[in-house]
Amino acid sequence: VEWIPYNQLNDIKEIDKDDYSIICSAIWTDGPLKYNYDKIERIRMPNKKVALKYLVDSNNIINEFLNEAKSYTIENDDHSNIITIYGISQDIDTKGYIMVLQDCYCENCGKIYTGKRYKWCNPCQINNLKQNFASWTSGNEKVDKFIQKAQLKIDKLDDAIFEWIPYNQFDYIKEMGTTLYSAIWMNGPLCYNYDKMEWKRNPNEKINLIFYDNSFKLTNDEFLKEDNSSLFESDDFDIKIYGVSQISETKNYILILQDCYCEYFAETHEIAAM
Template identity: 35%
Template sequence: IKKYSPRNDQFHVLYGISRNPDTNNHILVQNNSINLANCISGNEKIDDFIQERQLKINDHKDVVFEWIPYNQFNEIKEAGKNGTITVYSAKWKDGPLYKKNQWINYSRDSDKDVTLKLMHNSHNSVEYVIDEIKKYSPRNDQFLVLYGISRNPDTNGYILVFNWSSGNEKIDDLIQERRLKVNIYKDVAFEWIPYNQFNEIKVTGKNDTITVYSAIWGDGPLIYDWKDEVYTRDSNKDVSLKLMHNSQNSIELVINEVEKYSPRNDQLLVLYGISRNPDTNDYILVFNWTSGNEEIDDFIRERRLKVNDHKDVVFEWIPYNQFNEIKETGKNGIITVYSAIWKDSPLSHFWEDEEYTRDSNKEVALKVLNNSQNSIEFVINEVKKYSPRNDQFLVLYGISRNPDTNDYILVFNWTSGNEEIDDFIQKRRLKVNDHKDVVFEWIPYIQFNKIKETGKNDNIAAVYSAIWNNGPLTYNQENNEYTRDSNKEVALKLLYDSQNSIEFVINE
């Protein structure tokens, strides 16, 4: 009886004593603040500890620590493990007890996403379990909240039930430190992200130390809502996962990697949090984007930081799975060129005060730099050859990478794949002065249908008739803009053996 407060504003209120006349057993009569059956673990030390915790509840910010029957958990999925623990994600049917302020009753946050930390062989050491619990704050206004204890009926191992946990103290401490430094809405609400939050996971690049994936993050990152002054989630967010090989044995490596990145969400490269692959136990950094190569990432950031007006290209890393209808249009020993449809398409805006939007399903040219995975300097030097402006005839939108070959790809509005040809076309375009000048261009071969030979010269050329799908650009005086004369009948003059004589082509 002395354990209970004499106050009636406590979580546990003891009203009095009674006695069973048949057994003569004494009965303590208390309020029905919690289902007392849920307070019984079957172990006296655990039960006493839970009761002590609950008796110390003073206000609504204290956790109502409780025994949670294992059958309360649904959708249990392994999220990671090591020699001493296994971590699971789960749904807690009833959910934790909470109240928003002192003046309302407790209610349950049902179907709560929780993390279960199962401690191997813990059934033999209750003291160890209690010591583990004591490491955590009894307050529910912390980033890492321990709701209670449970037990696996098959293994008898005790389970700590959290709002989240990586399963590693150092990682948990790092995440908490990052979160405690959040001062303004531009700070990232850094978090542990269960791996089962990711859908549509696809490899976009890899090397000996990392593998990069594109994915959809179901819940998405926490974003501060100015209007309501609360955090909300940007659900179904496209993200990049940077998986660090064999990182399960080097937490310092993971922490050092995290510390390389700014904690701000107004950066071009934003690190949202950490996850872990439950099959390999490798840790994963979750970004808004990443190429997987620091030099490439730094170069892209430098380019983006130089954007001053709406005519500057918003240069970006483009995941390879953004491209559809990829068709080879030309190649030589150094490069292969493809036409493709870029699903999201480049960022653009017409006026200074407009927000950036994407012109979806953009036709682009992919210039694959063969064997470029081992020469980042070569890739960067290639990019530097092109103007950062989007009002040029040849616009470089960004870089991508073929996940099968690891070759880097430059993504253009168009390209022939040959610098001399590209330069010649650009010079021709720069000489366009009025609507009677031809808008000379590179035309992907796949634009031609119904190709039929109409004549040939055995030594020099062959001539074909064809239908050009898009057709040439023609000036519309009424609307003061260029439009295409689609499905245009054209003649194709094929120059034999011209691949080895660009000068001959240009002279023609």
């Protein structure tokens, strides 16, 4: 933790505000000290994006300010749930003290990132999915509601975003078993790009399809009931289910899964048919 002159903080933008505090983003010109294992010394990380936390009237409540500053960690660990504090500064105009923290506040909603290492905000993700509900439909209200509910269960970056997938998105469909097929999904699933820190599609993804013929009325099946989560949760397998589709000619439904080895067919089918 160090004293950081206020003129080191540039491009200050307010993110969130309440009766107790103000949260801003900023660029710290010199940046924090970080240990360089190659040079065996601490070096500065210049032009580091940081968060600034102002407490209202902090120059008159210095004890409260310092107590809150102590609640943060000095360890620079992106995996920890505890926020790292780099130092303290002071506004040259108001004389109010400022905590200089790691960049961990979502610029859309002002809340702490769900995954601060990769700047992912789960509430904003859920809100974006909700706003997108009107842009697609399966043509069946019950299936739409099932997909919407599945989308809102996302709570970590590795989760698959369950979707309605048009059947014309599938190419090179090959039979692997009685109801199991492999195919190429042209647009591909939505996956979080950890380098760009955004959701991107992986085009031409190989996937598995489970076909439901007339003996399986998908819209009446057990896993479409509101209280059934077995389709997405299994103690034995970690299989990503990408969504639902429908054959345009027969109107039969299809489940789209990640590419699984053929030896898992029986277990995979059992999970999907629950």
